[in-house]
Amino acid sequence: MFDKLPAADRQGTGPVACADRRLSPVEDATNLIAALFIFLLMCLGIAQIVMRTVFQTPLSGYVDLVELSMAGMAFLGAAYTQRMGSHIRMELLLSHLRGRPLWAAEIAGALVGMGIIAVLIWYSGAHFWRSYQLGDTTIDAEFPVWPSKLIVPVAFSLWFLRLTIQLAGSIRMFIDPSRTPEGVTLMKDAAAIAHEEAEEALAASQDGKD
Amino acid sequence: NVDGPSVFWKISMYGNSRALTSGMEALAEKVAEETDGKFQIRIFYAEQLSPARENLDGLKLNAFEGAGICNFYHPGKNPAWMVFSLPFLPIGDPEVGRYARMRMFEHPAIVADMAKWNAIPYVSGLLQQFELMGKGTPPEKLEDWQGLQVRAGGGLGDAMEALGATKQTLSASETLTAFQNGTVDAAAFPFTYAHVAFKINEEADWYTANLAPGTSECGWVLNKTAFEALPEAYQALLMDNRDLVLDTQQAAYDAEDEVNLQLFEETLQKITYSEEELARFREIAGRPVWEKWVADNQDSFDAQGVLDDFLSYAEEARAR
Amino acid sequence: MLIGLGFEHPLLVGMIGIGLLVLLVALGVRVVFAASAIGLLGLVELIGWGPAAGIVGIVPHAKSSIYALSVLPMFIFIGFVAFHAGMTSQLFNAASKWLGWLPGGMAVATVFATAGFAAVSGASTATSAVFARVAIPEMLRYGYDRRLAAGVVAAGGTLATLIPPSAILVIYAIIVEESVGRLLLAGFLPGLVSALVYAGIIVVWAKVRPEAAPPVGGATWGERFAALPPLLPIMAVVLVIISAIYQGWATPTEAGALGAGIVFAVALFRGAGLRPIAASLMESAKLTVMIFSLIWGVTIFVRFLGFSGVAEAFTAWVVALDAPPMMIMICILLAYAVLGMFMDAIGMLLLTLPVVYPAVMALGFDSIWFGIIVVKMAEICLVTPPIGLNCFVVSAVRPDIPLPDVFRGIMLFFIADVITIIVLLIFPEIVTWLPDLMRN
Numbered sequence A: 001m002f003d004k005l006p007a008a009d010r011q012g013t014g015p016v017a018c019a020d021r022r023l024s025p026v027e028d029a030t031n032l033i034a035a036l037f038i039f040l041l042m043c044l045g046i047a048q049i050v051m052r053t054v055f056q057t058p059l060s061g062y063v064d065l066v067e068l069s070m071a072g073m074a075f076l077g078a079a080y081t082q083r084m085g086s087h088i089r090m091e092l093l094l095s096h097l098r099g100r101p102l103w104a105a106e107i108a109g110a111l112v113g114m115g116i117i118a119v120l121i122w123y124s125g126a127h128f129w130r131s132y133q134l135g136d137t138t139i140d141a142e143f144p145v146w147p148s149k150l151i152v153p154v155a156f157s158l159w160f161l162r163l164t165i166q167l168a169g170s171i172r173m174f175i176d177p178s179r180t181p182e183g184v185t186l187m188k189d190a191a192a193i194a195h196e197e198a199e200e201a202l203a204a205s206q207d208g209k210d
Numbered sequence B: 001n002v003d004g005p006s007v008f009w010k011i012s013m014y015g016n017s018r019a020l021t022s023g024m025e026a027l028a029e030k031v032a033e034e035t036d037g038k039f040q041i042r043i044f045y046a047e048q049l050s051p052a053r054e055n056l057d058g059l060k061l062n063a064f065e066g067a068g069i070c071n072f073y074h075p076g077k078n079p080a081w082m083v084f085s086l087p088f089l090p091i092g093d094p095e096v097g098r099y100a101r102m103r104m105f106e107h108p109a110i111v112a113d114m115a116k117w118n119a120i121p122y123v124s125g126l127l128q129q130f131e132l133m134g135k136g137t138p139p140e141k142l143e144d145w146q147g148l149q150v151r152a153g154g155g156l157g158d159a160m161e162a163l164g165a166t167k168q169t170l171s172a173s174e175t176l177t178a179f180q181n182g183t184v185d186a187a188a189f190p191f192t193y194a195h196v197a198f199k200i201n202e203e204a205d206w207y208t209a210n211l212a213p214g215t216s217e218c219g220w221v222l223n224k225t226a227f228e229a230l231p232e233a234y235q236a237l238l239m240d241n242r243d244l245v246l247d248t249q250q251a252a253y254d255a256e257d258e259v260n261l262q263l264f265e266e267t268l269q270k271i272t273y274s275e276e277e278l279a280r281f282r283e284i285a286g287r288p289v290w291e292k293w294v295a296d297n298q299d300s301f302d303a304q305g306v307l308d309d310f311l312s313y314a315e316e317a318r319a320r
Numbered sequence C: 001m002l003i004g005l006g007f008e009h010p011l012l013v014g015m016i017g018i019g020l021l022v023l024l025v026a027l028g029v030r031v032v033f034a035a036s037a038i039g040l041l042g043l044v045e046l047i048g049w050g051p052a053a054g055i056v057g058i059v060p061h062a063k064s065s066i067y068a069l070s071v072l073p074m075f076i077f078i079g080f081v082a083f084h085a086g087m088t089s090q091l092f093n094a095a096s097k098w099l100g101w102l103p104g105g106m107a108v109a110t111v112f113a114t115a116g117f118a119a120v121s122g123a124s125t126a127t128s129a130v131f132a133r134v135a136i137p138e139m140l141r142y143g144y145d146r147r148l149a150a151g152v153v154a155a156g157g158t159l160a161t162l163i164p165p166s167a168i169l170v171i172y173a174i175i176v177e178e179s180v181g182r183l184l185l186a187g188f189l190p191g192l193v194s195a196l197v198y199a200g201i202i203v204v205w206a207k208v209r210p211e212a213a214p215p216v217g218g219a220t221w222g223e224r225f226a227a228l229p230p231l232l233p234i235m236a237v238v239l240v241i242i243s244a245i246y247q248g249w250a251t252p253t254e255a256g257a258l259g260a261g262i263v264f265a266v267a268l269f270r271g272a273g274l275r276p277i278a279a280s281l282m283e284s285a286k287l288t289v290m291i292f293s294l295i296w297g298v299t300i301f302v303r304f305l306g307f308s309g310v311a312e313a314f315t316a317w318v319v320a321l322d323a324p325p326m327m328i329m330i331c332i333l334l335a336y337a338v339l340g341m342f343m344d345a346i347g348m349l350l351l352t353l354p355v356v357y358p359a360v361m362a363l364g365f366d367s368i369w370f371g372i373i374v375v376k377m378a379e380i381c382l383v384t385p386p387i388g389l390n391c392f393v394v395s396a397v398r399p400d401i402p403l404p405d406v407f408r409g410i411m412l413f414f415i416a417d418v419i420t421i422i423v424l425l426i427f428p429e430i431v432t433w434l435p436d437l438m439r440n
Ligand code: NA
Pocket: C117, C118, C119, C120, C121, C122, C123, C159, C160, C161, C162, C163, C164, C165, C166
């Protein structure tokens, strides 16, 4: 679950595999933080219902708090999601490619991603900086907004690193497609992904049985 | 009538075309007519250009040439502008409100708030005074507010709490449902059009007619860089037509009020507070909130000065 | 200005942008990258680098920190935890005990078990995947036609997006600024109608060919009632979400939180360990990022469309068309069917609605009704060739049922879906009745 990539991909000795192994625990950790944000949102929602309906005193600043925390859920897991290959793409064409053409397409995809994420790191950083420097608060409880805005460039920097590793891994394979893949997300066709999902779901429902 | 270069201005606005936007629409028409179509102003509705809360950022970035903003969407971005949201300011009369607000739009502190964002205040949106609509027993005396659940934000919410009500922050669209099911007893909206827009009047039993507990400023600001780049004739055209914008807005509100007030009178119980009661109301829920606001903000700017000037403009307007 | 078109040709720039986006997505660039990169380039062309990049830098945070969207992680979390609490097999067990005696009874039971699971899950493919494991072996054991067995599971999965909770309906509501609660309520009856039409068509088909879908008797009343108690948590979640939204005692996010809390408590009570709980949290976080990335990525592209003025131009064009509105509506729906062959449902809505929705409103259609119809269209695309993800899922779980067989099995349900769409076109009240009841 935490580590879906094929074993060969994870045990290489080259620089790409090393970098991959260094970055993965950081990505796991940030995704876990995002997961905790989700868990806390659940607790906060329940607390709000109880406080409002039972004690007639809604938590003040609840909406503001939720809005500020959403950056944690929406961005912190971005690099992890990239590593797992879960950002949506159309694989109709890609799934027919093998060898060099496939890796060329992966390189192009990674470059587009790195380009736009680089711009976003810089300019979401600027957005954070404006709110820090010029002042910005939430609508109701007037909490400062900048910590929430700061999450974006931080999470995107991690995402950029993951894309760099995938780019390097793809270039390595483009040079010699016969190598063992390192630091790339092996594309599975839709059927294989579905199979995997079903296995997980089944394992999950077995786990839960008495 | 006015000669000059071809200029295209984009105005970023949240929501759809409505009374609040009627003034700027009239301005766009007028300006195009005067310049023979060379100076085009186009309003982009429904947050097409920017989310409402980030309109000031968009001006800072020179992404568009003007925007409609609401001071209470981002208190931290315009701290001095929060004076417009204080409860029970003596600007309940539309004429007084218009004069005092337009004087404030030239106030150094109000201008400075916008200058940070590369913006200049243009005209007030003349947002109407809030009134409350509610279900159940009408609060005919101040004491009756004790224990009621009231949908109200900002300074008005603080004022209602001072009366012993519980304030709730709900988005406008959620309010009706909460209202129907008794989660909320009363809701404050700009009077009259917003109550109708969110169908509060269809559920309510009563409304307050003369509480005038306060309002906010949802007005128009321009991009400073873009304004300064305009030829002088175009600048003058904009500045000379501020009254056109205000007149059109006011007329649009009045037209809606005429229909709505009659509707309310027919279907709801109207609560009118006596002058003594209102005075007592302001005493409890007005001045203490002002003082707290001044104390909270005096460190970052001359909040006392801003408040005093606003009050003196209102005084001037009443004297005229 | 790259090619110096500027505001004299913003429409042209907009059209070129749409073309480039389709190209990049078809080439397999991740949708979030393709949409935001083309959006950035288009904005640079229209307003220059500084303002364009600045605007783009605002979008991710601004579009993600909207309270109404916080319901998404809650809905996602409910679905994952429900797996861990073992709710799927219990649903199927109860449904087959109660409905097995009907002609095609096991297939009918599958339809209603998936409908029940839809009340805790917002994702079509996940629902199909689970029931392919739980329901297909049972149906085959009773001598059911394997194509029917595969088809009913693939089709039943699509109910998850109509019956609340549904991520897609939330996203639709937010794009068009409708009440999230009203949209969620609106999906409930059409979801049930879809299930009933599925069941009806199975019964008719099984009457004609009883050997392919024999009824299964033998469940005593005692067995039937014994199958019910394990379903209590699911019923509690349905009750919480529907009543909270309908009666207004909680926002959709809070209702989702309470629903997730219930399912979570059940999972703990049934002895789920730390590992599966952590796993469902990690999976929820991943899916949340995926959906939010899609939202802000496509919004960057849509911002560019906003600056280009394409939406107004499209509305003006559609309104000026000399054709009856219902004719135009059917053309729009057919266009969605084609688009749905190639695109993910959420991406499709995010991309098209800012342009299509104002036009549909100008034609005088109800916005909630249109949302349900469009989502139903997107779901039909999930079971039809060439992509038909739900069919892939079923075929992948059951390698003994080849993909062409699944697609053949789905024919029956495709007919059912067309009937449902026609029913919803003729009786829009099925969609609007429940949300209107809430308003009045
Ligand atoms: Na669902």
